[in-house]
Amino acid sequence: xxxxxxxxxxxxxxxxxxxxxxxxxxxxxxxxxxxxxxxxxxxxxxxxxxxxxxxxxxxxxxxxxxxxxxxxxxxxxxxxxxxxxxxxxxxxxxxxxxxxxxxxxxxxxxxxxxxxxxxxxxxxxxxxxxxxxxxxxxxxxxxxxxxxxxxxxxxxxxxxxxxxxxxxxxxxxxxxxxxxxxxxxxxxxxxxxxxxxxxxxxxxxxxxxxxxxxxxxxxxxxxxxxxxxxxxxxxxxxxxxxxxxxxxxxxxxxxxxxxxxxxxxxxxxxxxxxxxxxxxxxxxxxxxxxxxxxxxxxxxxxxxxxxxxxxxxxxxxxxxxxxxxxxxxxxxxxxxxxxxxxxxxxxxxxxxxxxxxxxxxxxxxxxxxxxxxxxxxxxxxxxxxxxxxxxxxxxxxxxxxxxxxxxxxxxxxxxxxxxxxxxxxxxxxxxxxxxxxxxxxxxxxxxxxxxxxxxxxxxxxxxxxxxxxxxxxxxxxxxxxxxxxxxxxxxxxxxxxxxxxxxxxxxxxxxxxxxxxxxxxxxxxxxxxxxxxxxxxxxxxxxxxxxxxxxxxxxxxxxxxxxxxxxxxxxxxxx
Numbered sequence: 001x002x003x004x005x006x007x008x009x010x011x012x013x014x015x016x017x018x019x020x021x022x023x024x025x026x027x028x029x030x031x032x033x034x035x036x037x038x039x040x041x042x043x044x045x046x047x048x049x050x051x052x053x054x055x056x057x058x059x060x061x062x063x064x065x066x067x068x069x070x071x072x073x074x075x076x077x078x079x080x081x082x083x084x085x086x087x088x089x090x091x092x093x094x095x096x097x098x099x100x101x102x103x104x105x106x107x108x109x110x111x112x113x114x115x116x117x118x119x120x121x122x123x124x125x126x127x128x129x130x131x132x133x134x135x136x137x138x139x140x141x142x143x144x145x146x147x148x149x150x151x152x153x154x155x156x157x158x159x160x161x162x163x164x165x166x167x168x169x170x171x172x173x174x175x176x177x178x179x180x181x182x183x184x185x186x187x188x189x190x191x192x193x194x195x196x197x198x199x200x201x202x203x204x205x206x207x208x209x210x211x212x213x214x215x216x217x218x219x220x221x222x223x224x225x226x227x228x229x230x231x232x233x234x235x236x237x238x239x240x241x242x243x244x245x246x247x248x249x250x251x252x253x254x255x256x257x258x259x260x261x262x263x264x265x266x267x268x269x270x271x272x273x274x275x276x277x278x279x280x281x282x283x284x285x286x287x288x289x290x291x292x293x294x295x296x297x298x299x300x301x302x303x304x305x306x307x308x309x310x311x312x313x314x315x316x317x318x319x320x321x322x323x324x325x326x327x328x329x330x331x332x333x334x335x336x337x338x339x340x341x342x343x344x345x346x347x348x349x350x351x352x353x354x355x356x357x358x359x360x361x362x363x364x365x366x367x368x369x370x371x372x373x374x375x376x377x378x379x380x381x382x383x384x385x386x387x388x389x390x391x392x393x394x395x396x397x398x399x400x401x402x403x404x405x406x407x408x409x410x411x412x413x414x415x416x417x418x419x420x421x422x423x424x425x426x427x428x429x430x431x432x433x434x435x436x437x438x439x440x441x442x443x444x445x446x447x448x449x450x451x452x453x454x455x456x457x458x459x460x461x462x463x464x465x466x467x468x469x470x471x472x473x474x475x476x477x478x479x480x481x482x483x484x485x486x487x488x489x490x491x492x493x494x495x496x497x498x499x500x501x502x503x504x505x506x507x508x509x510x511x512x513x514x515x516x517x518x519x520x521x522x523x524x525x526x527x528x529x530x531x532x533x534x535x536x537x538x539x540x541x542x543x544x545x546x547x548x549x550x551x552x553x554x555x556x557x558x559x560x561x562x563x564x565x566x567x568x569x570x571x572x573x574x575x
Contacts, residue, residue: 011075012073015068015075016072019069022061022062023061030058035055052113054107075092078091080418095214104120111162112159114231122145122151125208140207140209144208148195150201155187161181182243184238188232192285194228203498205278206498221303229284229285232285233293233296246289250379256386257382259282263393264393265496283299284303290373295369306431316422334403340425341402346429348395348397348398351390358431368457371452372452392470393471395472
């Protein structure tokens with residue numbers, strides 16, 4: 001009983017304390033340059049031993065601290081958001097198990113122990129996605145878990161290939177993996193692509209929005225979707241100079257462009273934010289493919305802060321407008337919910353890379369370093385377009401939900417009366433403002449040397465300005481005039497449906513097998529198999545026993561006829 005009442009407070013204190021300890025350890029490790037590896041032998045038999053290994057360096061402890069900090073605030077937020085839910089305790093236990101799985105993945109330098117956290121994330125994410133038990137949630141959960149199983153297979157095959165080096169602690173000898181281990185590198189890359197929803201595994205990430213909003217805030221900021229990026233950051237030394245880098249660069253650039261394009265045609269509030277997460281994951285993967293793992297990790301942390309804030313604000317809006325998620329049914333929320341609107345705009349501007357907010361320090365640096373790198377014209381074009389599209393869909397979201405005319409019901413009462421949710425939003429607002437600069441000073445004591453022409457230096461700001469104007473003005477026009485003509489164009493349908501990725505990931509894969517299974521079921525199980533099998537045998541026995549019973553009934557006429565027949569038969573036999 002006490003747990004059901006105070007679970008959010010216990011989680012806030014415990015996880016918050018653990019987050020403080022982890023961040024303190026990471027700062028100490030950054031200052032001293034030391035890393036700690038804890039290894040103990042679980043069992044030893046003859047010459048074989050099973051050893052558990054944990055690594056505590058500045059990367060693992062800083063990321064673990066960020067995950068625990070976001071988790072403690074999300075669980076405190078959930079105490080208000082999920083209040084009154086009949087499965088509240090189950091929800092809290094699942095979120096705790098989710099955080100535990102992510103922690104096991106972060107501090108494991110061993111592929112086998114990583115598999116425990118990796119599989120734990122996949123399994124618990126499935127249970128959380130189907131939390132609201134309906135057909136839509138069941139379909140989304142199945143798509144999520146089956147997409148992630150592809151990555152699990154990649155990890156399992158990598159374990160067998162890595163055994164050639166005599167162990168599975170890849171973090172210690174990843175830099176010694178030459179071209180002979182190209183298949184291993186490709187498998188690890190595919191595993192990371194499935195977890196971080198890169199093309200062609202992108203369909204599950206927006207579908208996972210069927211989960212409760214606090215889960216979305218946790219999953220899409222610092223846990224499930226970032227696991228793939230984190231694994232590749234740990235594996236980055238092995239990818240240096242490999243042909244896998246070029247493959248990963250193209251895939252990630254296409255992903256961030258596709259996600260930015262799709263978000264401009266989406267009307268579901270949570271799916272727009274999910275597609276923005278997908279776009280930022282593409283940014284992390286692309287800069288990782290260029291060989292800058294530290295910048296990918298930096299953006300991973302800053303993105304976690306403002307994306308958790310954005311999801312919390314979206315949850316506050318959805319909770320207040322009586323569970324609507326269509327942004328066309330909102331509008332003028334800045335009047336009804338001023339504090340939430342301010343925080344939501346803060347998170348949106350941080351996502352766009354507004355100077356001196358959290359996203360600016362990582363995103364602007366990534367763009368400038370990418371422009372300085374040996375990148376081809378296609379990669380440069382996709383980077384530029386994705387940056388403009390990010391600002392475009394952000395201002396479109398601001399227009400529809402916050403500043404346009406109110407489209408809500410006249411009887412709807414919208415307010416900011418949830419104190420626990422407001423306190424979580426306020427905490428992350430501080431992180432969205434000062435988090436980027438604080439992390440930059442801690443991680444990069446010596447800044448990157450950027451040498452660009454004036455045009456390339458201001459290109460990100462110019463593209464962002466054009467994207468903002470396009471996002472606001474075009475949607476203002478489309479809201480005032482009938483834009484149904486656009487819906488008839490196949491290119492609009494193509495761009496708005498994530499390049500048909502959800503259809504290709506579900507119906508195209510399952511249609512043939514389901515159709516053949518249906519035919520086999522009709523012809524086999526319900527057809528000839530039944531006729532010659534159980535049902536046919538049963539009908540034969542029933543009809544045969546019916547004839548036998550009829551012949552044995554106590555009727556003199558039947559007996560006389562049968563006697564006469566037998567007499568004739570015997571007469572002809574002995575004649």
